[in-house]
Amino acid sequence: xxxxxxxxxxxxxxxxxxxxxxxxxxxxxxxxxxxxxxxxxxxxxxxxxxxxxxxxxxxxxxxxxxxxxxxxxxxxxxxx
Amino acid sequence: xxxxxxxxxxxxxxxxxxxxxxxxxxxxxxxxxxxxxxxxxxxxxxxxxxxxxxxxxxxxxxxxxxxxxxxxxxxxxxxxxxxxxxxxxxxxxxxxxxxxxxxxxxxxxxxxxxxxxxxxxxxxxxxxxxxxxxxxxxxxxxxxxxxxxxxxxxxxxxxxxxxxxxxxxxxxxxxxxxxxxxxxxxxxxxxxxxxxxxxxxxxxxxxxxxxxxxxxxxxxxxxxxxxxxxxxxxxxxxxxxxxxxxxxxxxxxxxxxxxxxxxxxxxxxxxxxxxxxxxxxxxxx
Numbered sequence: 001x002x003x004x005x006x007x008x009x010x011x012x013x014x015x016x017x018x019x020x021x022x023x024x025x026x027x028x029x030x031x032x033x034x035x036x037x038x039x040x041x042x043x044x045x046x047x048x049x050x051x052x053x054x055x056x057x058x059x060x061x062x063x064x065x066x067x068x069x070x071x072x073x074x075x076x077x078x079x080x
Numbered sequence: 081x082x083x084x085x086x087x088x089x090x091x092x093x094x095x096x097x098x099x100x101x102x103x104x105x106x107x108x109x110x111x112x113x114x115x116x117x118x119x120x121x122x123x124x125x126x127x128x129x130x131x132x133x134x135x136x137x138x139x140x141x142x143x144x145x146x147x148x149x150x151x152x153x154x155x156x157x158x159x160x161x162x163x164x165x166x167x168x169x170x171x172x173x174x175x176x177x178x179x180x181x182x183x184x185x186x187x188x189x190x191x192x193x194x195x196x197x198x199x200x201x202x203x204x205x206x207x208x209x210x211x212x213x214x215x216x217x218x219x220x221x222x223x224x225x226x227x228x229x230x231x232x233x234x235x236x237x238x239x240x241x242x243x244x245x246x247x248x249x250x251x252x253x254x255x256x257x258x259x260x261x262x263x264x265x266x267x268x269x270x271x272x273x274x275x276x277x278x279x280x281x282x283x284x285x286x287x288x289x290x291x292x293x294x295x296x297x298x299x300x301x302x303x304x305x306x307x308x309x310x311x312x313x314x315x316x317x318x319x320x321x322x323x324x325x326x327x328x329x330x331x332x333x334x335x336x337x338x339x340x341x342x343x344x345x346x347x348x349x350x351x352x353x354x355x356x357x358x359x360x361x362x363x364x365x
Contacts, residue, residue, distance in 0.1 A: 018130040019139045043104050051119050072097055
């Protein structure tokens with residue numbers, strides 16, 4: 001059942017990266033990071049974001065990696 | 081007797097995410113190195129119908145608050161009223177300029193050169209985060225990296241009709257305001273890096289006394305140029321590209337004078353609202 005939630009989350013991120021401002025995309029990604037265990041897809045979405053909206057920038061990729069590790073750190077502290 | 085734990089759980093917590101992250105990043109960098117444009121081509125093919133659907137549904141309009149729209153409406157109306165009085169004299173000056181050039185043997189360009197391609201804007205800042213816009217023309221329309229992109233002269237681009245003829249100064253109808261260059265291209269889409277992409281520098285001419293300066297892009301359609309203290313410039317002065325065909329780069333929005341510094345900082349914006357662009361013209365090289 002969790003896999004279907006992840007698929008819907010992936011579709012949601014696809015729509016979000018196409019339609020929504022970057023700060024909403026980041027908020028949704030952070031929510032998914034806490035909701036799902038080991039949400040590595042955030043790195044893929046960071047790569048997609050950089051590829052689509054900038055040829056040379058890597059802000060999306062770097063931010064997604066930072067958020068991922070920050071979540072790993074916080075989840076243990078918050079006992080999630 | 082104390083037995084040390086063979087594997088600390090604390091270090092193991094980060095090991096797996098680190099490994100997976102490293103694999104993904106390495107694969108991405110290899111893909112980018114071997115096939116530079118493949119990922120962009122695939123993604124733009126997937127996203128283009130979604131962008132167009134979002135455009136039809138007016139999704140972007142939901143993120144502009146009513147207050148911002150109202151104040152912008154009032155501001156544009158005031159500017160239109162202020163500029164409309166100058167239209168007749170500007171038109172006369174354009175005609176005189178064209179006649180003088182013809183008299184002196186300069187080639188007068190056509191109003192729309194044939195090597196221009198009209199493109200619809202699919203994504204603008206801040207949705208795109210970077211100072212780039214995405215348009216719906218690409219290699220299928222003979223667009224190449226490095227082609228110059230101009231804002232099309234229509235009300236949809238946020239440029240009022242009364243001010244468009246003033247800005248062009250070399251043609252009587254469409255507005256041609258250079259806004260950026262093609263930085264990435266696929267079959268049906270292209271990424272336009274705007275001139276206001278942070279860090280970019282351009283030679284410009286400022287004000288009625290034609291002061292030469294270097295404009296530094298600050299992002300979001302804004303630029304900064306440093307001039308000597310006491311330079312004869314004022315808010316509202318035109319900043320143009322050095323060329324026989326004057327192309328408007330922007331108008332001075334504010335001047336920062338610091339007596340402790342030997343220079344004044346001039347801040348100016350592009351005359352086109354890049355956040356509301358709907359159409360652009362791409363000049364094929």
